[in-house]
Amino acid sequence: MYNWKGRDALKNIKPYSPGKGIDEVKAELGLEEVYKMASNENPLGPAKTALEAISNALQDVHIYPDGSSGKLKKAIGEKYGVYVDEIIVGNGSDEIIKLIAESFLNEDSNLIMGDPSFSEYDYAGNLMGAEVIKVPLIDQAFDLEGILEAITINTKIIALCNPNNPTGTVIDKENLLSFIDRVPNNIIVILDEAYGEYAGVDFYSGINLIKAGKGNILVLRTFSKIFGLAALRVGYGVANKNLIEWILRAKEPFNVNYLAQVGAEAAINDNKHIEDSLELNERGKTYLSEQFVKRGFIVTPSGANFLWVDTRLDSQLLFQELLKKGYVIRPGYVFGADTFIRVTIDKAEVNLGFIMALDEIIKEI
Ligand SMILES: Cc1ncc(COP(=O)(O)O)c(C=O)c1O
Structure with missing residues (x-):
């Protein structure tokens, strides 16, 4: 009973x-x-360098990890030319998706995503009791015009995977810029670039837009794909520091374990x-x-x-x-x-x- x-x-x-x-x-x-x-x-x-770093770190697992993943953030910042306070590190990018949802969504709001796309966005929206508006893909790619038309007064987040999962399609620079220009800046646009490293030399990362001062864009990346560290669970987000600071309020103190931090720091520099x-x-x-x-x-x-x-x-x-x-x-x-x-x-x-x-x-x- x-x-x-x-x-x-x-x-x-x-x-x-x-x-x-x-x-x-x-x-x-x-x-x-x-x-x-x-x-x-x-x-x-995984990279051999990451394995070495992890095995050297094993003896320190009795100590709590750095709750801000400081050294890893420094390595990410140096690689992409962003400041440490423009980065959040998570227990996989999955965790960051949930943190963003917790930071912005409630029963009165909605999140817009493509369909099909990565299911964690659907989950995170539902978890917060928000409406999840799904805009069907056209020819396996995002219908950016349809997404703009779906925006309502209650829209808080638009989530775009670039490249998209499961279709692998990429939004090119011109279409991305024209889309972002037309999204009201009270709406957070998540550009989930989990596969960005695979997308080739012409790929235009949303990190460029953040550096250019766009305050409503959050780029997500992960160590689970090209860096080969899926089991360690580590991903990160890049955004304007005010947006990062807001999301950090929802974060648990020690969200990323020490071995994950050390492994990811080694992997990101293993060219x-x-x-x-x-x-x-x-x-x-x-x-x-x-x-x-x-x-x-x-x-x-x-x-x-x-x-x-x-x-x-x-x-x-x-x-x-x-x-x-x-x-x-x-x-x-x-x-x-x-x-x-x-x-x-x-x-x-x-x-x-x-x-x-x-x-x-x-x-x-
Ligand atoms: C588009 C996309 N975003 C995020 C993730 C989750 O990555 P992580 O392992 O960092 O949680 C995946 C995993 O498949 C994915 O396909």
Whole structure:
């Protein structure tokens, strides 16, 4: 028996159900090898420099970490030419998304996002009891005009992933600038650049806008993708110092653990690891794109480390059949796109094995 009543806002939220882990899939299906091409992690793994820094730091884990992640913020600031008070570090960028929601949203407000896009924005809006307005993508890209039209007097946040997850599409400089110019400056625009490092030389980061004085933009980045530190949980936000100071009010004292801080600080300056990761991704992207096109699939041009592909087949079926062969992908039906799959680009031999497995499946269905 119980007599408690939870907050109404939580009625709309289902607990996050993570994809199956490699060991779980191996045990369930009796497979020796399982390749996870579902969560956009770096197939090269973490930088060796990060591992060294973490192992040297292990002996100090009895001490509370620096609650402001000061050394890491300094390293981020030096790399991107921003001040330490323009940076917030979080337990993954997921935490920062939640902190922003806690800092700005309530039952009377709304958050606007594209659909499909990263589900944490939907979650964070719902958590605060805010309305989440979803503007459908057009041709797999954000409908920026539609988003502007969706703005109401109650809009507090617009969340844009650039590149977008799950589609990999990039907003180019011209469209971004024209969009930002038309957003009223009482609305926070989150530019989530979790995959920004993969987006190529022409990528225009929102950090440029912050440096130019735009006070309502917050750029999010993460160490979970190209830096290969997803398990450590560390991400960061860059914005005008007043905006950062407001969000810091919602932050817990010791939100980022010491090993994460130390590992991320080493990784951000390991240019060799970043270059190798980029090169591997570019080669894999070209290979996989060509293979998909040869099979009559439609590949969305991607600025990220994954491909969003219309197979015109049932994505749930493809997911299950690929799983039996040891390849875990993200089926499009979870994003409301039944014939699409999202595939993380892996090492050459894994990409090849994946295509071979796909061919066997296509023959059978
Ligand atoms: C667009 C986007 N933003 C943020 C995240 C979360 O990153 P983190 O691991 O830093 O919480 C992800 C993870 O998949 C993502 O795809």
